[in-house]
Amino acid sequence: MKPINVGLLGVGTVGGGTATVLKRNAAEISRRAGRDIVLKMAANLDLDAARAIVGDGVDVVADGFAVARHPDIDIVVELIGGTGIAKELVLAAIDSGKHVVTANKKLLAEHGNEIFARAQEKGVTVAFEAAVAGGIPIIKALREGLSANHIEWIAGIINGTSNFILTEMRDKGSAFADVLAEAQRLGYAEADPTFDIEGHDAAHKLTIMAALAYGIPMQFDKAYLEGISKLTARDIRYAEELGYRIKLLGITRRTDKGVELRVHPTLIPEKRLIANVDGVMNAVMVKGDAVGATMYYGAGAGSLPTASAVVADIVDVTRLATADPEHRVPHLAFQPDRLADLAILPISEVESSYYLRVNVIDRAGVLAELTRILASEGISIEALIQKGSEREAEAEIVLLTHRVVEKHVNAAIAQIEALDSVTGSVTKLRMEALNG
Ligand SMILES: NC(=O)c1ccc[n+]([C@@H]2O[C@H](COP(=O)([O-])OP(=O)(O)OC[C@H]3O[C@@H](n4cnc5c(N)ncnc54)[C@H](O)[C@@H]3O)[C@@H](O)[C@H]2O)c1
Ligand SMILES: N[C@@H](CCO)C(=O)O
Numbered sequence: 001m002k003p004i005n006v007g008l009l010g011v012g013t014v015g016g017g018t019a020t021v022l023k024r025n026a027a028e029i030s031r032r033a034g035r036d037i038v039l040k041m042a043a044n045l046d047l048d049a050a051r052a053i054v055g056d057g058v059d060v061v062a063d064g065f066a067v068a069r070h071p072d073i074d075i076v077v078e079l080i081g082g083t084g085i086a087k088e089l090v091l092a093a094i095d096s097g098k099h100v101v102t103a104n105k106k107l108l109a110e111h112g113n114e115i116f117a118r119a120q121e122k123g124v125t126v127a128f129e130a131a132v133a134g135g136i137p138i139i140k141a142l143r144e145g146l147s148a149n150h151i152e153w154i155a156g157i158i159n160g161t162s163n164f165i166l167t168e169m170r171d172k173g174s175a176f177a178d179v180l181a182e183a184q185r186l187g188y189a190e191a192d193p194t195f196d197i198e199g200h201d202a203a204h205k206l207t208i209m210a211a212l213a214y215g216i217p218m219q220f221d222k223a224y225l226e227g228i229s230k231l232t233a234r235d236i237r238y239a240e241e242l243g244y245r246i247k248l249l250g251i252t253r254r255t256d257k258g259v260e261l262r263v264h265p266t267l268i269p270e271k272r273l274i275a276n277v278d279g280v281m282n283a284v285m286v287k288g289d290a291v292g293a294t295m296y297y298g299a300g301a302g303s304l305p306t307a308s309a310v311v312a313d314i315v316d317v318t319r320l321a322t323a324d325p326e327h328r329v330p331h332l333a334f335q336p337d338r339l340a341d342l343a344i345l346p347i348s349e350v351e352s353s354y355y356l357r358v359n360v361i362d363r364a365g366v367l368a369e370l371t372r373i374l375a376s377e378g379i380s381i382e383a384l385i386q387k388g389s390e391r392e393a394e395a396e397i398v399l400l401t402h403r404v405v406e407k408h409v410n411a412a413i414a415q416i417e418a419l420d421s422v423t424g425s426v427t428k429l430r431m432e433a434l435n436g
């Protein structure tokens, strides 16, 4: 069979890794795909840098559209990122009848509904394994491996940069800014690292997983997101004293009231496997009604791990290139005309347990005031510790609550902050047991 021709858009961290893996494992990849896969063209801003990576025999150009529309290209691989030129290029490729492989979670979470509809119309596939949890085959697991299940919830460490920062801060006491610079140097961070540390990137990935798990459209605009930039070393330490690790988790859960879609720092019992996923590693737990709790672990970012997923998608697309479009695995696991219309829950309606840290003036009766307010909002306390404060005559009360709807916690916090004996604002973190 004639070789399948690939055109690469972007030869940076992931694009470079993709060219390397395609070349290094060409023989085995061809045995799997049933035909040779040839990198034919590449577009990049820096032409010399791209040429040095892709080598001779690959036509390197500056204009991505020349690749996306070239008649000899069968599969267009978009590894530029963002929703500007990348979106135009992906749509141009689809309109030219090309299959597309992309690692661009932002593009899919924000414009996936439009892109998949266009691909459907044109009879081409858009594959995106690398967009979620890098090298971990979580898209394949959700779309194919777990297709028998009613999926109840997903919880994942899905931003390598944040997990790397939290780990280095805890293990080495490193400063936030230093670790972030190191994550950028290692090629883990997004072009704008705010997306990593403020939770956008994780929310993009979570949006994609929720769509696959429940058969709903992408609804990134309804996701709740809170990153790690305001997390203090003190709360990380107190959480550890109480037997918990703090991780930036993406959580989606199907409830009777609606679908939870939220990213925030989360206390997890330290004995859970996922609480011990460190550095740039990612892990995703998926709870299905038949299979129970499952977990997928591996490198969530970096050149070769992400390229592993990109190349696997190229192999998949090569195999299906000759198949009847009617019989392909649907983009979002469910048939496009059978998507459900489930509402996303506002965070105030989400039920969770909470870690609260309150700064108080250390005098008799303060604790009673706190517990009275919590009780009045129907919040029961699971654990409570009192700590000395750096400021004389002040103390810190750290307490863990049982599960309660968030609006009640917010109402209690407003009353607590209004007390004369309370100084500053209350720190609130969410906790998840994740015990399947
Ligand atoms: N780095 C990772 O670990 C990782 C992991 C998973 C997914 N991703 C995603 O993969 C994509 C690429 O990320 P990256 O880290 O490789 O980025 P990068 O910045 O290293 O590479 C992007 C490349 O695109 C090229 N480029 C930019 N504009 C272009 C244009 N108009 N025409 C042609 N080329 C252009 C640049 O020259 C650069 O080489 C992003 O969507 C990112 O979110 C990255
Ligand atoms: N910036 C992302 C890359 C992988 O998607 C991360 O740190 O997880």
Ligand code: NA
Binding pocket: 129, 130, 131, 132, 133, 134, 135, 136, 137, 138, 139, 309
């Ligand atoms: Na993946």
